[in-house]
Amino acid sequence: MAQRRTQGDIWVFGYGSLIWRPEFDYIESRSARVHGYHRSLCIWSRVNRGTPEQPGLVFGLDTGGSCQGKVFRVSATDAAQSLIALWRREMPSAAYIPRWLNCHTSQGPIQGLVFTTDRKRDGYVPSLPIDQIVPIVHRGHGRYGACTDYVLQTAEALERAGIVDRKLRAIARALNIES
DSSP: OTTOOOOSSEEEEESSHHHHOOOSOOSEEEEEEEEEEEEEEEEEESSSSSOSSSOEEEEEEEEEEEEEEEEEEEOHHHHHHHHHHHHHHHOSSOOEEEEEEEEEETTEEEEEEEEEEOTTSTTBOOOOOHHHHHHHHHHOEETTEEHHHHHHHHHHHHHHTTOOOHHHHHHHHHHHHHO
16 A cells, blocks of 8 residues: 555556456446556466365456456445455455556556566466366366356456457366366
8 A cells, every 4th residue: 555646536447257256345446457457367276266276267467568447436435445455356366566657548547466476486376278277277266156157257258348359268168168
């Protein structure tokens, strides 16, 4: 919070499950794009979508490119409580680096809290081809359920929001074929 440049309401950028399961109250959402990062199944999940013995994969924002997602505006009165809940959800393994980044919306840029991938953690998985991702996702199952459900729900939520992610679409198609 000390790095935040503005006071009042806060914005949180969602690019994965936050789009379909934000788990915090918000007063507005908008489509947004973040530059310098792209959505990727690049983090081992050893608790939420897998186990230490059979990890799954979860989405992170890896360096390079850009990512279309959604920003959620949280009222200033709810910000502290929402951030605590969000921190508990996103940071149990410290796989992310939270940053305040410009999120580009049709109404103009806004500063949003964005959880980017920490490439220095042992949970980081460099880019994998789809034929390696699919069996990992199929086998992953953790505290929040099946990794396959997580990936497919994210793909469906992006489609509903009008967000095109060709690689995720191909992964979802491959997961559906092998189900």
